[in-house]
Amino acid sequence: MDLRYSPEQQAFSTDVRSFTRAHLDPKVAKKVLEGARLEREDYLGWHRSLHKKGWVGVGWPTSYGGTGWDATHQHIFDEVTADEGAPILIPFGLRMVAPVIMNFGNQAQKDFHLPKILSGEHWWCQGYSEPGSGSDLSSLKMKAERSSDGTHYIVNGQKTWTTLGQHADWIFCLVRTSNEGRQQEGISFLLIDMKTPGITVRPIIMLDQEHEVNEVWFDNVKVPATNLVGEENKGWTYAKFLLSHERNGIAGVGRCKRIVKRLHHVAQQAYSNGRPLIEDARFRDKIAQAEIDLRALEITLLRVLDAEREKHAPGPEASLLKIKGSEIQQTLTELTMMAAGPAALPYVREGDNGAPDVPWLSDEAYRYASGHYFNFRKTTIYGGSNEIQRNIVTQLVLGL
Ligand SMILES: Cc1cc2nc3c(=O)[nH]c(=O)nc-3n(C[C@H](O)[C@H](O)[C@H](O)COP(=O)(O)OP(=O)(O)OC[C@H]3O[C@@H](n4cnc5c(N)ncnc54)[C@H](O)[C@@H]3O)c2cc1C
Numbered sequence: 360m361d362l363r364y365s366p367e368q369q370a371f372s373t374d375v376r377s378f379t380r381a382h383l384d385p386k387v388a389k390k391v392l393e394g395a396r397l398e399r400e401d402y403l404g405w406h407r408s409l410h411k412k413g414w415v416g417v418g419w420p421t422s423y424g425g426t427g428w429d430a431t432h433q434h435i436f437d438e439v440t441a442d443e444g445a446p447i448l449i450p451f452g453l454r455m456v457a458p459v460i461m462n463f464g465n466q467a468q469k470d471f472h473l474p475k476i477l478s479g480e481h482w483w484c485q486g487y488s489e490p491g492s493g494s495d496l497s498s499l500k501m502k503a504e505r506s507s508d509g510t511h512y513i514v515n516g517q518k519t520w521t522t523l524g525q526h527a528d529w530i531f532c533l534v535r536t537s538n539e540g541r542q543q544e545g546i547s548f549l550l551i552d553m554k555t556p557g558i559t560v561r562p563i564i565m566l567d568q569e570h571e572v573n574e575v576w577f578d579n580v581k582v583p584a585t586n587l588v589g590e591e592n593k594g595w596t597y598a599k600f601l602l603s604h605e606r607n608g609i610a611g612v613g614r615c616k617r618i619v620k621r622l623h624h625v626a627q628q629a630y631s632n633g634r635p636l637i638e639d640a641r642f643r644d645k646i647a648q649a650e651i652d653l654r655a656l657e658i659t660l661l662r663v664l665d666a667e668r669e670k671h672a673p674g675p676e677a678s679l680l681k682i683k684g685s686e687i688q689q690t691l692t693e694l695t696m697m698a699a700g701p702a703a704l705p706y707v708r709e710g711d712n713g714a715p716d717v718p719w720l721s722d723e724a725y726r727y728a729s730g731h732y733f734n735f736r737k738t739t740i741y742g743g744s745n746e747i748q749r750n751i752v753t754q755l756v757l758g759l
Pocket residue numbers: 484485486487488489491492493494495519520521522523572737740741742743744745746747750
């Protein structure tokens with residue numbers, strides 16, 4: 360098997376790199392490369408530049424304004440933009456609710472929402488989990504009652520762990536519309552404008568002291584019945600379809616390659632027994648193993664993306680990507696912590712230049728090491744915990 364890129368793919372890679380260098384704000388790239396926190400505008404500035412170029416709808420069909428790229432081109436785009444320090448494209452609209460609207464939404468929903476997702480005008484968040492309903496998602500309780508004239512729903516309840524909900528214009532929610540039959544059969548999929556009266560967003564502060572997730576409360580929120588996707592009580596089907604798209608995106612191969620580069624850099628700066636840590640055979644082995652795992656994940660990702668184009672939806676194999684991708688991300692943050700050693704102790708938040716006095720570590724590569732380490736504990740939990748993914752692989756991929 361020849362794993363090298365063809366001349367056409369190499370030319371595409373060069374194009375993507377030139378475009379990124381010309382249009383990505385260097386201040387944003389610096390933040391990303393150092394691992395600093397990004398603001399809403401940092402994400403959106405890059406999103407808008409890509410939109411002008413027609414490169415936002417990666418994985419979308421061309422009929423909806425997508426790039427129509429094959430698996431390899433998608434991967435090259437991800438790898439090169441990540442390497443240059445581009446922020447991720449926030450997935451909740453582009454990679455999660457958009458495929459649901461394309462496949463199960465009506466024409467009015469497609470016409471209204473898809474262009475605004477593509478342009479970045481609407482930032483979406485995900486309202487699936489509730490207190491007590493995470494892995495056991497179908498037990499969710501947030502209630503949507505249809506009005507007697509059928510024109511709207513009244514929504515009451517709470518969602519939790521809502522990532523970047525503080526920035527969102529819209530939220531897609533799983534709601535309970537019936538208590539009859541199996542619990543999966545009483546769930547519906549609603550699109551809700553975050554400006555609707557009765558919605559309150561409350562921050563949850565994470566281990567790294569950052570505001571990344573939220574509780575979202577709904578108190579008699581009036582939602583037009585036209586915001587229902589597909590059929591009432593059939594939401595579980597759409598919810599599962601969306602989850603496989605979410606898991607595909609979590610692999611983060613491009614980002615991992617960038618973290619590997621930073622790890623090499625830190626290991627060259629750091630000293631162990633009077634020598635650069637990178638010369639320590641045991642530590643070098645650990646980096647090599649992580650890189651081998653990453654290479655294997657990359658090939659698996661290409662296979663899954665390719666199969667997805669045939670089937671028009673990711674299969675349960677997306678769970679494999681989620682498990683391996685999240686584990687590799689955690690390993691890389693652990694190795695970076697080990698390499699930084701005592702320099703990782705003072706976690707320096709963005710904007711705070713109080714660098715500790717550690718002579719053998721002369722640059723800023725260590726600054727976010729502990730913040731990342733703590734933050735990345737999340738990766739094996741979100742998007743459906745890895746234990747649940749292993750159950751899916753056992754049943755649906757291995758057929759056991
Ligand atoms: C940082 C972060 C961001 C998130 N963002 C969002 C978001 O934007 N929107 C959203 O809707 N949700 C979000 N989530 C929620 C996430 O999807 C849930 O946390 C996840 O599904 C696990 O659910 P839980 O936290 O309720 O844990 P639980 O379901 O209570 O699980 C607790 C433990 O038990 C294990 N377990 C449970 N059931 C089984 C089983 N059957 N077999 C084996 N082990 C099992 C789990 O693996 C886990 O280790 C986010 C979570 C985090 C941490």
